Amino acid sequence: MTDEKITVLTDVVLITCVVSAGRGDAVILAAREMGAAGALVSHARGIGLRERLGLLGIAIEADKDVVSLLVASDHQDVVFEAVCQAADLGRPGAGLAYISPIERLATFIPREVLERLADQGKAT
Amino acid sequence: MSGAPESIRYGDYLRAIGAGRQRLSYNALGPTLGRDAQGRARPAPATAPIRLRPDEIARLLQPYVSVRFADQLKAVAPLALYLALFQVLILRQLIDDSWLIVGGLFAVILGLMFFMEGLKLGLMPFGELIGQRLPRRSPLPLVLLITLLLGIGVTFAEPAIGALQAAGQNVSPERAPYLWALLNPWSGALVLMIGASVGLAAVLGTLRFLYGWSLKPLIYTALLPVLGLTLYGASQPELAPVLGLAWDAGAVTTGPVTVPLVLALGIGIAAAAGRGDSGLSGFGIVTLASIFPIIGVLLLTLYLAATLTPAEILASAQAVGAASATLPWSARSPWVELLMGLRAIVPLVVFLWLILRWVLKEALPRPREIGLGIAFTVIGMCLFNLGLTYGLSALGGSAGASVPAAFMALPGAAGSPLYRYGVGLSIAVVFAWVLGFAATVAEPALNALGVTAEQLTNGFFKKRTLILAVSVGVACGIALGLTKLVLDLPLVWLIVPPYLLAAVLTWLSSEEFVNVAWDSAGVTTGPITVPLVLAMGLGLGNATGAVEGFGILCLASIGPIISVQLTGLWARWRLAWQARAAGHAPATPSALGAELPL
Numbered sequence: 001m002t003d004e005k006i007t008v009l010t011d012v013v014l015i016t017c018v019v020s021a022g023r024g025d026a027v028i029l030a031a032r033e034m035g036a037a038g039a040l041v042s043h044a045r046g047i048g049l050r051e052r053l054g055l056l057g058i059a060i061e062a063d064k065d066v067v068s069l070l071v072a073s074d075h076q077d078v079v080f081e082a083v084c085q086a087a088d089l090g091r092p093g094a095g096l097a098y099i100s101p102i103e104r105l106a107t108f109i110p111r112e113v114l115e116r117l118a119d120q121g122k123a124t
Numbered sequence: 125m126s127g128a129p130e131s132i133r134y135g136d137y138l139r140a141i142g143a144g145r146q147r148l149s150y151n152a153l154g155p156t157l158g159r160d161a162q163g164r165a166r167p168a169p170a171t172a173p174i175r176l177r178p179d180e181i182a183r184l185l186q187p188y189v190s191v192r193f194a195d196q197l198k199a200v201a202p203l204a205l206y207l208a209l210f211q212v213l214i215l216r217q218l219i220d221d222s223w224l225i226v227g228g229l230f231a232v233i234l235g236l237m238f239f240m241e242g243l244k245l246g247l248m249p250f251g252e253l254i255g256q257r258l259p260r261r262s263p264l265p266l267v268l269l270i271t272l273l274l275g276i277g278v279t280f281a282e283p284a285i286g287a288l289q290a291a292g293q294n295v296s297p298e299r300a301p302y303l304w305a306l307l308n309p310w311s312g313a314l315v316l317m318i319g320a321s322v323g324l325a326a327v328l329g330t331l332r333f334l335y336g337w338s339l340k341p342l343i344y345t346a347l348l349p350v351l352g353l354t355l356y357g358a359s360q361p362e363l364a365p366v367l368g369l370a371w372d373a374g375a376v377t378t379g380p381v382t383v384p385l386v387l388a389l390g391i392g393i394a395a396a397a398g399r400g401d402s403g404l405s406g407f408g409i410v411t412l413a414s415i416f417p418i419i420g421v422l423l424l425t426l427y428l429a430a431t432l433t434p435a436e437i438l439a440s441a442q443a444v445g446a447a448s449a450t451l452p453w454s455a456r457s458p459w460v461e462l463l464m465g466l467r468a469i470v471p472l473v474v475f476l477w478l479i480l481r482w483v484l485k486e487a488l489p490r491p492r493e494i495g496l497g498i499a500f501t502v503i504g505m506c507l508f509n510l511g512l513t514y515g516l517s518a519l520g521g522s523a524g525a526s527v528p529a530a531f532m533a534l535p536g537a538a539g540s541p542l543y544r545y546g547v548g549l550s551i552a553v554v555f556a557w558v559l560g561f562a563a564t565v566a567e568p569a570l571n572a573l574g575v576t577a578e579q580l581t582n583g584f585f586k587k588r589t590l591i592l593a594v595s596v597g598v599a600c601g602i603a604l605g606l607t608k609l610v611l612d613l614p615l616v617w618l619i620v621p622p623y624l625l626a627a628v629l630t631w632l633s634s635e636e637f638v639n640v641a642w643d644s645a646g647v648t649t650g651p652i653t654v655p656l657v658l659a660m661g662l663g664l665g666n667a668t669g670a671v672e673g674f675g676i677l678c679l680a681s682i683g684p685i686i687s688v689q690l691t692g693l694w695a696r697w698r699l700a701w702q703a704r705a706a707g708h709a710p711a712t713p714s715a716l717g718a719e720l721p722l
Contacts, residue, residue, distance in 0.1 A: 052173050
């Protein structure tokens with residue numbers, strides 16, 4: 001069964017960035033500046049580093065913001081760098097970021113965009 | 125990055141931002157997995173603790189400390205700046221010992237920072253653990269008894285209570301013997317009585333969660349003895365000066381230790397009974413905890429009046445005055461604050477620990493972290509007490525003492541009165557109004573209450589609306605309190621009619637609004653507002669020759685109760701009016717009540 005309204009996108013990667021709660025907004029802002037279309041933020045509890053640092057672990061918030069960004073694979077390096085800089089990952093305990101490949105992504109794409117891409121011969 | 129040139133080669137950009145990154149296989153980081161004889165993987169050895177170099181530790185701690193410091197700075201700095209600027213610009217007076225005050229304010233900021241963090245790390249996990257486990261393990265009467273004892277313990281640990289005791293030094297035993305007696309030789313009994321009242325409020329509030337009682341009848345039945353005792357006290361000339369203290373005691377108790385700890389226990393009990401999911405859980409305890417201490421203090425005063433005559437108090441005051449010429453080291457300035465800090469926290473911790481060991485028979489979940497948290501709490505409390513003496517109280521006191529220079533001749537102030545009486549008094553009242561408004565808008569606890577209120581009314585009552593309503597209420601209350609001190613109005617006529625009005629509004633309003641409005645009164649008076657306003661009132665009282673400077677705080681409590689309920693009623697009325705104008709369904713009260721989550 002085909003539904004013409006749904007488009008399947010390929011060449012998508014998932015960039016996930018885990019930072020302490022409240023710092024997620026800065027990450028999203030930086031990612032959007034570099035062309036990420038949108039972001040999903042979830043609230044989570046992180047476990048691991050906090051325990052292994054001993055008493056210094058109090059400086060690490062257990063509450064985390066998990067920012068998930070779906071971006072085009074051409075943009076992955078720029079967005080990833082922007083995210084890492086915004087999250088200040090060079091600081092101990094600041095958090096982590098990773099890229100995972102996405103096989104395909106189904107969503108709605110405006111017809112105007114599709115037609116424009118078809119004219120350029122890019123849509124299939 | 126927005127300032128980058130329009131076109132840049134993509135590869136250059138990547139190299140610029142990504143150059144010099146180390147690459148490391150994660151396999152090299154993890155422990156090597158051994159295999160046993162059958163080729164199965166052996167469980168990995170426990171991960172070793174991470175060791176950091178000093179510079180790495182500094183980088184780890186820097187954001188942690190700066191965020192928390194900025195939080196407290198934001199609460200203290202605007203108020204202090206406002207007070208100082210007002211004195212310099214409007215009253216044209218320099219502040220004495222300004223460096224000492226700045227140091228004191230710094231100590232307040234540091235102290236609150238340590239205290240809040242310690243509370244979060246140390247005392248709160250304790251309270252939550254006990255709140256979750258105790259109701260499942262123990263019968264209800266024992267749980268309620270522990271709640272009562274906890275109420276007493278947290279009152280001693282409340283930072284603002286120290287301000288109340290510090291305020292007692294300026295009261296003259298000749299003019300207000302019972303007030304002096306309560307604040308000096310009987311101050312321990314006073315705090316105990318306030319604590320017992322808070323404990324009782326916690327017990328009743330918990331029972332309320334458990335059985336789903338409405339808050340309205342509880343308010344009516346609590347107000348009846350309060351207003352009765354107040355009217356009786358006002359009719360006795362010797363008891364009248366105590367009224368201000370009694371009413372202020374209610375505002376002082378509901379601070380950053382009491383509210384979260386008692387709530388954690390109450391909500392735990394309600395959750396254990398399967399009633400924790402109501403949106404109203406958590407409300408009501410604060411309300412009762414700010415009404416009951418009034419009854420407690422008034423009853424203690426009645427007991428004092430029955431056992432001691434003013435002449436006896438005067439004699440003991442003179443004896444104390446003669447003895448105080450040589451204070452022991454434990455009663456002199458830096459040490460008394462440190463001792464008070466220890467005395468406030470340690471008994472509470474010991475009490476919580478005993479419950480954990482003997483009643484719950486459990487070990488602490490993260491003993492080192494909780495221990496550090498408790499140490500932070502003690503350090504914070506000591507620093508805060510020091511800052512209270514040298515910073516907040518000094519600043520508030522000097523502001524209070526110099527404000528009257530605007531409208532009356534003060535011996536110390538050159539050129540006073542600075543303005544004509546009417547103008548000067550208006551300036552003073554406006555000053556108090558702005559101070560109250562600014563102190564309340566910044567209160568973090570109010571922000572949290574605003575979020576809850578917005579959720580409770582499904583977004584109908586906006587957070588901003590609540591913060592604005594409460595701030596205006598507090599501001600009007602503080603302005604009224606200043607007028608009371610200057611004109612020496614009897615407190616009873618400023619308190620009884622507003623509370624009667626509040627009772628009428630309570631009867632008219634819906635349950636959610638009653639909860640939010642009455643709780644907002646207790647929530648607004650935090651650890652910065654209370655000492656500042658208390659000290660200002662006492663300084664003002666001294667300067668204008670009033671008998672006592674209490675009463676401003678309680679007027680600041682009644683203000684938001686009325687303003688929030690009025691705002692709620694007005695919002696409901698406006699919605700009903702709009703519905704009628706749009707020709708919708710008839711706005712009968714019952715239909716409206718079903719339609720609106722008010």
